[in-house]
Amino acid sequence: EINLSEHDVNEILSISKRSDLFKLLVHSLCPSIYGHELIKAGLLLAIFGATERLNGMRNSSHVLIVGDPGLGKSQMLISASNISPRGIYVGANTTTAAGLTVTLTKDSNRNEWALEAGALVLSDQGVCCIDEFDKMKDHTSLLEAMEQQSISIAKSGIVTTVPARSTILAAANPKGGHYNKSISTKANLNMDSALLSRFDLVFVLLDKPDHEMDKFLSEQVISFHNSGKRNFSFQQKWKNNQINFNRQDSALESLDNFSDDLPLIDHLKIKSEAYIEPLSSSMLRKYITYAKKYIHPRLSPLAKSRLKEFYLEMRHSKSDETPVTTRQLESLIRLAEARAKLALRDVVCLEDCNDAIEIVNFCKANLDQKPNTNSKSGKKPNSKSAEIKLFLAEIQTLAQQNPGSEFSYQQLFQIAQELNLQKIGDFNAFIETLNYQGYLLKRNNKMYKVITV
The missing domain is CATH 1.10.10 (Arc Repressor Mutant, subunit A)
Structure with a gap:
């Protein structure tokens, strides 16, 4: 357990008053990876978690990142496990279902069976990051843990249930090596729909060849390896030419709802040469610890109305790729509460709901994309x-x-x-x-x- 000193608390409260708080925290998560602001925002909301409930409903938001290799999925998961007060990182290609849940071992000296906790149990009330999720042979072992937040076992005369209140952050590569937009996400992953529906956010990352983008990123990588900081002057140079370097973050849904208000991704991007010093992993971990321990936001009447309105819109425009059920409404509530908790607010405001809705829209638009129509x-x-x-x-x-x-x-x-x-x-x-x-x-x-x- 992380102990917070009076100095730590004062610094945390000072950070929470910054006008660019969300941007600061987003860029403090895996600062070595450029862009992917909305994905980092989704990971952060999952780490902060929603308000804990006494009725047994889960307060964990699970996130899946699927896409082409080499886009920073693993680095973001490693960073997420490092900043979490209780985080575990595992590779699905080197672990088993028992290694993730619970295994039985026999003590040869005492001739008794004993339970050994797996990654999900060890990360109880924390974060379990599972890389190479597509390499898992048996996903069914995760179904109970992801929804009921517990693992039941009945083997060798032992019948018990152990808590596994863990937030799952997973990354997967599509079968065949590259994401095929002509088929569904479920088909790309060869994953059961029951498991896919348990993820609150599913992000799709595509590696689209682009000369300007590739040139920019190569400069960023070289600059980072030389100095440990990204080359923001180079970023501004290309920004002035009105080139958008994060096309994989674009979503058709945002086009469907454009307005004079700046979208969330525009608020999160660094738009000037001024370098934003990210928080250290230690400080970010303390900030998350404080928020999870002392901040328990509740929905305001305005927030309830906004979430209900958006849920009904989703139900009306539901698609075959992403069927809309009350599970999506529960996800929205969790994400909005996490957004308020991130800002150390006791009440979920309209801004929190809108940010959560924009992230959900971003995921939904990518999942709903179909091949080009003639x-x-x-x-x-x-x-x-x-x-x-x-x-x-x-x-x-x-x-x-x-x-x-x-x-x-x-x-x-x-x-x-x-x-x-x-x-x-x-x-x-x-x-x-x-x-x-x-x-x-x-x-x-x-x-x-x-x-x-």
């Missing part, structure tokens, strides 16, 4: 999201047919008119959002280059 099929899109996908499919097809071509604003507007798009609203704001999300690259001559997938 714009010449004659089928009329029946929703705003469908119109966006249709427009993207059309301009990407045109760009692939004419490599190196660029489009003017008027040409893009003409394409939208030919497709008879009626639900995207302000077209100028729509194009700027596509540019921000990385689907379009705005040149200095006011021409747009389509980023092909």
Whole structure:
């Protein structure tokens, strides 16, 4: 157990008053990995956890990161286990189901059976990070632990239940080595839907070749290895050219709801050359310890109304890929409470709900993505999201047919008119959002280059 001194508490309270608190904590989690702000935010909310309940309902939010190799999944899990007050990191390819749960051993001297705790039991009320999750031979052993937060055993005359109130953070590579967007996430992982539904957040990371992005990241890696800090001047140089370097973080759902308010990812990104000094792992661990021990937020009436409204919207627009049940509502509540706990608030406010909703929308949009639709099929899109996908499919097809071509604003507007798009609203704001999300690259001559997938 971590003991907090009076000096530690004063420093924690001082940190909590910072206006950029969420950004600071996000960039303090695995600072060696650039970008992935929303994924780091989701991991942080899972580590802080929701308010503990007396009725036995779980307060743990489980997170799964799936995607192509080499994108920093393992490093983020290792960092998450390091900053957690009680964290364990294991590789699923080198452990067994018994090693994760409970195993029985026989004492040869006393001729008695004894229980030995696995990783989930040892990380009770903490975090268990499972890497190479796709290499696990038997996922069914995790079902009870993830939902009931306990493990039941009945072997060799021993019948008992042991607590396993652990938050599971898992990372997996898709079968075949690379994520196939033409099939579902469940098919990519060869994972049972019962297990997949127990994860509150499922992030999809894609390795999209991009010359500018690759050049930027290579500079970052070299700079970090030389000095231990990222090269923020280089970051600002490319930012001024209006290039979005985190296209894998883009989500169609944010396009469906763009407004004048800045999205969460924009608040979390570092936009200036000013270097934000991340908290040390020790200080972040103390901050999390204090929050989990002393902060127990409750939902305000406004927060309840907002979460209920969003849940009903999800139910109305449910998809086959991500069926919506009351389990999703419980996840939203946990994430909103964790967001309030992160800010050391006793009451969940509207900002906490909106941040949790944006992270859920980001995950949902990536899971709901389907292969590009043929714009010449004659089928009329029946929703705003469908119109966006249709427009993207059309301009990407045109760009692939004419490599190196660029489009003017008027040409893009003409394409939208030919497709008879009626639900995207302000077209100028729509194009700027596509540019921000990385689907379009705005040149200095006011021409747009389509980023092909």
